[in-house]
Protein backbone atom coordinates (compact mmCIF):
# COMPACT_ATOMS: atom_id res chain seq x y z
CA UNK A 1 0.00 0.00 0.00
CA UNK A 2 2.68 2.45 1.07
CA UNK A 3 4.79 1.46 -1.93
CA UNK A 4 1.85 2.07 -4.17
CA UNK A 5 1.32 5.60 -2.81
CA UNK A 6 5.04 6.29 -3.19
CA UNK A 7 4.97 5.31 -6.85
CA UNK A 8 1.93 7.51 -7.44
CA UNK A 9 3.78 10.45 -5.88
CA UNK A 10 6.77 9.75 -8.10
CA UNK A 11 4.50 9.63 -11.11
CA UNK A 12 2.88 12.98 -10.20
CA UNK A 13 6.31 14.55 -9.69
CA UNK A 14 7.36 13.23 -13.08
CA UNK A 15 4.30 14.75 -14.75
CA UNK A 16 4.95 18.08 -13.04
CA UNK A 17 8.54 17.99 -14.28
CA UNK A 18 7.35 17.34 -17.82
CA UNK A 19 4.79 20.16 -17.58
CA UNK A 20 7.29 22.74 -16.38
CA UNK A 21 9.79 21.71 -19.02
CA UNK A 22 7.33 23.02 -21.64
CA UNK A 23 8.86 26.48 -21.53
CA UNK A 24 7.13 29.48 -22.99
CA UNK A 25 8.96 31.82 -25.32
CA UNK A 26 9.07 35.61 -25.32
CA UNK A 27 9.06 37.39 -28.67
CA UNK A 28 10.24 40.99 -28.95
CA UNK A 29 8.08 42.17 -31.85
CA UNK A 30 10.43 43.51 -34.54
CA UNK A 31 13.47 42.31 -32.54
CA UNK A 32 16.02 45.20 -32.28
CA UNK A 33 13.76 47.54 -34.23
CA UNK A 34 10.83 47.07 -31.91
CA UNK A 35 7.38 48.46 -32.75
CA UNK A 36 8.07 51.12 -35.32
CA UNK A 37 7.18 52.56 -38.71
CA UNK A 38 8.22 51.03 -42.01
CA UNK A 39 9.03 47.57 -40.75
CA UNK A 40 7.57 44.44 -42.33
CA UNK A 41 5.96 42.68 -39.38
CA UNK A 42 4.58 39.85 -41.50
CA UNK A 43 8.09 39.09 -42.68
CA UNK A 44 9.16 39.16 -39.04
CA UNK A 45 6.39 36.75 -38.03
CA UNK A 46 6.95 34.46 -41.01
CA UNK A 47 8.19 31.06 -39.95
CA UNK A 48 7.96 31.80 -36.23
CA UNK A 49 5.86 29.46 -34.16
CA UNK A 50 3.65 31.14 -31.59
CA UNK A 51 2.21 28.81 -28.99
CA UNK A 52 -0.31 29.41 -26.20
CA UNK A 53 1.64 30.64 -23.15
CA UNK A 54 4.20 32.57 -25.21
CA UNK A 55 4.53 36.33 -24.78
CA UNK A 56 4.73 39.19 -27.25
CA UNK A 57 6.59 42.33 -26.20
CA UNK A 58 5.86 45.54 -28.09
CA UNK A 59 8.73 47.99 -27.49
CA UNK A 60 8.50 51.64 -28.58
CA UNK A 61 8.99 55.19 -27.30
CA UNK A 62 5.91 55.83 -25.15
CA UNK A 63 3.72 58.50 -26.75
CA UNK A 64 5.10 57.86 -30.20
CA UNK A 65 3.08 54.70 -30.84
CA UNK A 66 0.52 52.59 -29.07
CA UNK A 67 -1.03 49.19 -29.40
CA UNK A 68 -4.50 47.83 -29.98
CA UNK A 69 -5.55 44.24 -30.15
CA UNK A 70 -8.22 44.14 -32.86
CA UNK A 71 -10.20 41.71 -35.03
CA UNK A 72 -9.51 40.78 -38.64
CA UNK A 73 -11.87 43.36 -40.14
CA UNK A 74 -10.46 46.23 -38.13
CA UNK A 75 -6.95 45.04 -38.96
CA UNK A 76 -7.66 44.94 -42.67
CA UNK A 77 -9.22 48.40 -42.73
CA UNK A 78 -6.99 50.05 -40.08
CA UNK A 79 -9.97 51.38 -38.16
CA UNK A 80 -8.77 52.82 -34.87
CA UNK A 81 -10.68 51.67 -31.76
CA UNK A 82 -11.50 54.05 -28.87
CA UNK A 83 -8.26 55.35 -27.39
CA UNK A 84 -9.05 54.10 -23.88
CA UNK A 85 -8.55 50.55 -25.20
CA UNK A 86 -4.95 51.20 -26.21
CA UNK A 87 -1.83 49.89 -24.52
CA UNK A 88 0.57 52.80 -24.22
CA UNK A 89 3.40 51.84 -21.86
CA UNK A 90 6.11 51.58 -24.50
CA UNK A 91 6.83 48.08 -23.22
CA UNK A 92 3.54 46.27 -23.63
CA UNK A 93 3.68 42.59 -22.78
CA UNK A 94 0.89 40.43 -24.14
CA UNK A 95 0.52 36.84 -23.06
CA UNK A 96 -0.96 34.64 -25.77
CA UNK A 97 -3.69 33.00 -23.70
CA UNK A 98 -5.67 31.33 -26.46
CA UNK A 99 -4.98 29.66 -29.77
CA UNK A 100 -6.08 31.16 -33.08
CA UNK A 101 -5.54 34.30 -35.07
CA UNK A 102 -4.52 37.55 -33.35
CA UNK A 103 -4.27 40.99 -34.88
CA UNK A 104 -2.42 44.04 -33.52
CA UNK A 105 -2.22 47.58 -34.88
CA UNK A 106 -0.81 50.97 -33.90
CA UNK A 107 -3.57 53.52 -33.41
CA UNK A 108 -1.47 56.68 -33.73
CA UNK A 109 -2.05 58.84 -36.83
CA UNK A 110 -1.89 56.80 -40.02
CA UNK A 111 0.74 54.40 -38.65
CA UNK A 112 -1.43 51.38 -39.38
CA UNK A 113 -2.68 52.47 -42.78
CA UNK A 114 0.50 53.98 -44.21
CA UNK A 115 3.31 53.02 -41.86
CA UNK A 116 2.75 49.27 -41.87
CA UNK A 117 2.40 49.08 -38.09
CA UNK A 118 0.24 46.00 -38.00
CA UNK A 119 0.97 42.46 -37.01
CA UNK A 120 -1.01 39.31 -37.65
CA UNK A 121 -0.08 36.02 -36.03
CA UNK A 122 -1.56 32.58 -35.64
CA UNK A 123 -1.20 31.07 -32.17
CA UNK A 124 -0.94 27.32 -31.97
CA UNK A 125 -2.38 25.28 -29.11
CA UNK A 126 0.09 23.98 -26.59
CA UNK A 127 1.00 20.43 -27.43
CA UNK A 128 0.04 18.21 -24.55
CA UNK A 129 3.01 16.65 -22.80
CA UNK A 130 3.54 13.02 -23.68
CA UNK A 131 1.93 10.55 -21.31
CA UNK A 132 3.61 7.24 -20.40
CA UNK A 133 1.03 5.19 -22.33
CA UNK A 134 1.40 6.90 -25.73
CA UNK A 135 4.97 7.35 -26.93
CA UNK A 136 5.81 10.82 -28.17
CA UNK A 137 5.21 10.97 -31.89
CA UNK A 138 8.40 11.67 -33.75
CA UNK A 139 6.61 14.15 -35.96
CA UNK A 140 8.31 15.58 -39.00
CA UNK A 141 7.33 18.98 -40.36
CA UNK A 142 6.93 19.29 -44.11
CA UNK A 143 6.84 22.77 -45.58
CA UNK A 144 4.70 22.16 -48.64
CA UNK A 145 6.67 23.21 -51.72
CA UNK A 146 9.79 23.78 -49.56
CA UNK A 147 11.27 27.24 -50.38
CA UNK A 148 8.56 27.95 -52.94
CA UNK A 149 5.75 27.40 -50.49
CA UNK A 150 2.11 27.17 -51.64
CA UNK A 151 2.10 28.89 -54.99
CA UNK A 152 1.12 28.69 -58.64
CA UNK A 153 3.25 26.93 -61.26
CA UNK A 154 4.65 24.32 -58.94
CA UNK A 155 4.22 20.56 -59.25
CA UNK A 156 3.04 19.43 -55.82
CA UNK A 157 2.76 15.79 -56.82
CA UNK A 158 6.42 15.85 -57.86
CA UNK A 159 7.16 17.47 -54.49
CA UNK A 160 5.23 14.77 -52.59
CA UNK A 161 6.75 11.94 -54.58
CA UNK A 162 9.04 9.75 -52.49
CA UNK A 163 8.26 11.61 -49.27
CA UNK A 164 6.89 9.56 -46.46
CA UNK A 165 4.07 11.12 -44.51
CA UNK A 166 3.31 9.43 -41.20
CA UNK A 167 0.59 10.07 -38.60
CA UNK A 168 1.96 12.73 -36.23
CA UNK A 169 3.75 14.64 -38.99
CA UNK A 170 2.73 18.16 -39.88
CA UNK A 171 2.19 19.98 -43.16
CA UNK A 172 2.86 23.72 -43.30
CA UNK A 173 1.27 25.70 -46.12
CA UNK A 174 3.18 28.99 -46.58
CA UNK A 175 1.96 31.79 -48.82
CA UNK A 176 1.33 35.55 -48.73
CA UNK A 177 -1.89 36.00 -46.77
CA UNK A 178 -4.80 36.85 -49.06
CA UNK A 179 -3.14 35.48 -52.18
CA UNK A 180 -4.01 31.83 -51.60
CA UNK A 181 -5.79 29.68 -49.06
CA UNK A 182 -6.08 26.01 -48.14
CA UNK A 183 -9.07 23.69 -48.11
CA UNK A 184 -8.93 20.10 -47.05
CA UNK A 185 -11.25 18.29 -49.43
CA UNK A 186 -12.24 14.78 -50.51
CA UNK A 187 -11.06 12.98 -53.63
CA UNK A 188 -14.01 14.08 -55.75
CA UNK A 189 -13.64 17.76 -54.89
CA UNK A 190 -9.90 17.47 -55.47
CA UNK A 191 -10.36 15.98 -58.92
CA UNK A 192 -13.02 18.48 -59.97
CA UNK A 193 -11.58 21.47 -58.11
CA UNK A 194 -14.86 22.05 -56.31
CA UNK A 195 -14.40 24.78 -53.71
CA UNK A 196 -16.22 23.79 -50.51
CA UNK A 197 -18.92 26.16 -49.36
CA UNK A 198 -19.71 24.45 -46.08
CA UNK A 199 -16.21 24.62 -44.61
CA UNK A 200 -13.93 27.57 -44.00
CA UNK A 201 -10.59 27.89 -45.68
CA UNK A 202 -7.34 28.22 -43.79
CA UNK A 203 -6.10 31.69 -44.60
CA UNK A 204 -3.28 32.61 -42.23
CA UNK A 205 -0.47 32.32 -44.78
CA UNK A 206 1.20 29.87 -42.40
CA UNK A 207 -1.33 27.09 -42.02
CA UNK A 208 -0.13 24.13 -39.99
CA UNK A 209 -2.04 20.89 -40.47
CA UNK A 210 -1.38 17.92 -38.22
CA UNK A 211 -1.74 14.60 -39.94
CA UNK A 212 -3.81 12.93 -37.25
CA UNK A 213 -5.09 9.96 -39.20
CA UNK A 214 -3.70 7.68 -41.85
CA UNK A 215 -5.03 7.48 -45.38
CA UNK A 216 -5.38 9.76 -48.36
CA UNK A 217 -5.57 13.52 -47.85
CA UNK A 218 -6.38 16.12 -50.45
CA UNK A 219 -5.72 19.86 -50.27
CA UNK A 220 -6.61 22.60 -52.74
CA UNK A 221 -6.41 26.35 -53.01
CA UNK A 222 -9.87 27.91 -53.17
CA UNK A 223 -8.85 31.26 -54.65
CA UNK A 224 -9.94 31.97 -58.25
CA UNK A 225 -8.98 29.14 -60.61
CA UNK A 226 -5.80 28.28 -58.69
CA UNK A 227 -6.86 24.69 -58.13
CA UNK A 228 -7.52 24.15 -61.84
CA UNK A 229 -4.11 25.73 -62.47
CA UNK A 230 -2.50 23.06 -60.32
CA UNK A 231 -2.49 24.46 -56.78
CA UNK A 232 -3.50 21.15 -55.25
CA UNK A 233 -1.79 18.48 -53.22
CA UNK A 234 -2.59 14.82 -52.70
CA UNK A 235 -0.74 12.73 -50.14
CA UNK A 236 -1.05 9.36 -48.50
CA UNK A 237 -0.45 9.25 -44.74
CA UNK A 238 0.95 6.06 -43.30
CA UNK A 239 0.04 4.75 -39.86
CA UNK A 240 2.65 5.33 -37.18
CA UNK A 241 3.20 1.67 -36.32
CA UNK A 242 4.44 0.81 -39.81
CA UNK A 243 8.13 0.41 -38.97
CA UNK A 244 10.06 -0.30 -41.02
CA UNK A 245 7.81 1.40 -43.56
CA UNK A 246 6.85 -0.30 -46.80
CA UNK A 247 8.43 1.02 -49.95
CA UNK A 248 6.80 4.32 -50.90
CA UNK A 249 3.85 3.79 -53.22
CA UNK A 250 5.04 6.48 -55.60
CA UNK A 251 7.68 5.24 -58.01
CA UNK A 252 8.89 6.64 -61.25
CA UNK A 253 7.72 9.85 -62.84
CA UNK A 254 4.10 8.79 -63.22
CA UNK A 255 1.67 11.33 -61.77
CA UNK A 256 -0.48 9.93 -59.02
CA UNK A 257 -4.19 9.88 -59.51
CA UNK A 258 -6.30 9.17 -56.45
CA UNK A 259 -7.31 5.58 -57.08
CA UNK A 260 -11.01 6.07 -56.33
CA UNK A 261 -11.87 7.21 -59.84
Ligand SMILES: *[C@@H]1O[C@H](CO)[C@@H](O)[C@H](O)[C@H]1NC(C)=O
Pocket residue numbers: 071072073074081
Ligand atom coordinates in the same frame (compact mmCIF):
# COMPACT_ATOMS: atom_id res chain seq x y z
C1 LIG B 1 -14.59 43.90 -35.17
O1 LIG B 1 -14.48 44.93 -34.24
C2 LIG B 1 -15.31 46.06 -34.54
C3 LIG B 1 -14.95 47.17 -33.57
O2 LIG B 1 -14.78 46.67 -32.28
C4 LIG B 1 -16.77 45.64 -34.46
O3 LIG B 1 -17.60 46.73 -34.76
C5 LIG B 1 -17.00 44.51 -35.45
O4 LIG B 1 -18.33 44.04 -35.32
C6 LIG B 1 -16.01 43.38 -35.23
N1 LIG B 1 -16.15 42.43 -36.32
C7 LIG B 1 -16.16 41.13 -36.14
C8 LIG B 1 -16.27 40.30 -37.36
O5 LIG B 1 -16.10 40.62 -35.02
Ligand SMILES: *[C@@H]1O[C@H](CO)[C@@H](O)[C@H](O)[C@H]1NC(C)=O
Pocket residue numbers: 186187188189196198
Ligand atom coordinates in the same frame (compact mmCIF):
# COMPACT_ATOMS: atom_id res chain seq x y z
C1 LIG C 1 -17.02 15.33 -51.22
O1 LIG C 1 -17.22 16.64 -50.71
C2 LIG C 1 -18.29 17.31 -51.32
C3 LIG C 1 -18.29 18.74 -50.82
O2 LIG C 1 -18.06 18.80 -49.45
C4 LIG C 1 -19.60 16.57 -51.01
O3 LIG C 1 -20.69 17.22 -51.60
C5 LIG C 1 -19.49 15.15 -51.55
O4 LIG C 1 -20.62 14.42 -51.17
C6 LIG C 1 -18.23 14.47 -51.00
N1 LIG C 1 -18.06 13.21 -51.70
C7 LIG C 1 -17.73 12.09 -51.09
C8 LIG C 1 -17.52 10.90 -51.95
O5 LIG C 1 -17.58 12.04 -49.85
